[in-house]
Amino acid sequence: MRNDSSRGEVYCSKCGFVVREKTVETGPEWRSFSNEEKDEKSRTGLPTSIAIHDMGLATIIGGENKDAAGRSLSGAMKSSVERMRTWDRRSQMHESADRNLKQAFSELRGLSEKLSISEAVTERAAYIYRKALERNLVRGRSITAILAASLYAACRDREIPRTLKDVAAASNVKKKDIARSYRLLVKEMDLKMPVVDATKCVTKIASRAKVSEKTQRRALQILLKAGQARISAGKDPTGLAATAIYVACTLEGERITQRAVAEASGVTEVTIRNRYKGLKSLLGI
Numbered sequence: 265m266r267n268d269s270s271r272g273e274v275y276c277s278k279c280g281f282v283v284r285e286k287t288v289e290t291g292p293e294w295r296s297f298s299n300e301e302k303d304e305k306s307r308t309g310l311p312t313s314i315a316i317h318d319m320g321l322a323t324i325i326g327g328e329n330k331d332a333a334g335r336s337l338s339g340a341m342k343s344s345v346e347r348m349r350t351w352d353r354r355s356q357m358h359e360s361a362d363r364n365l366k367q368a369f370s371e372l373r374g375l376s377e378k379l380s381i382s383e384a385v386t387e388r389a390a391y392i393y394r395k396a397l398e399r400n401l402v403r404g405r406s407i408t409a410i411l412a413a414s415l416y417a418a419c420r421d422r423e424i425p426r427t428l429k430d431v432a433a434a435s436n437v438k439k440k441d442i443a444r445s446y447r448l449l450v451k452e453m454d455l456k457m458p459v460v461d462a463t464k465c466v467t468k469i470a471s472r473a474k475v476s477e478k479t480q481r482r483a484l485q486i487l488l489k490a491g492q493a494r495i496s497a498g499k500d501p502t503g504l505a506a507t508a509i510y511v512a513c514t515l516e517g518e519r520i521t522q523r524a525v526a527e528a529s530g531v532t533e534v535t536i537r538n539r540y541k542g543l544k545s546l547l548g549i
Contacts, residue, residue: 382424406441
């Protein structure tokens, strides 16, 4: 099969039979030879996204005070255009829900950048927040707390190793407030959260504690044995991963204290000592 772009036909290269005619050319009608030139000629905006208050479907009046020919506007015309920009912004947020979403999603972008969250997880957090707003769960509560809880729920749903402490530090909201909002979302929206895998917490803790790659692999082996022996059931995955790293450092002869591992993981030394007893009996050390 070959495509004849000049005739708009798809034909057989052997017998010449026209398989399809009047095909539509989906590419641009212009050529570009660099990314900058492509961006200048493109007539489309950002893709639609539920992490934008209007989902990216609204139009805006640009901020440049120039006409179509590139000439600067006069003083009177600048004032007129500025008034049109003001009313354009106001017309897009005529309801309280729109203003709520605009404030929430502007904060969501900042939180996602601080926590290095991917776009897919950000979209999931925006979806959860929109559903919470539809069910009036935000009314009378802090927007930032519900938003942080939505982001934490999205991380749990996508199995991204971000703790409540991490989200609280990034959002400047108390940990207990985020936890309370998270329980509200799970209960009222019937969210099914998967259990966090302790092996996914190893890399982050090991990077903060600055342990070797060999020790990380040993810690993963320890967690695998703990899962097979079912001693990890009901245990905090972060504390279990931190203890596995401490045990791996001991076995590999890498000097590190319990306090250093506890600070890197965000758990207490008591948690590491309690989990250490179970892993010690499992490994026979």
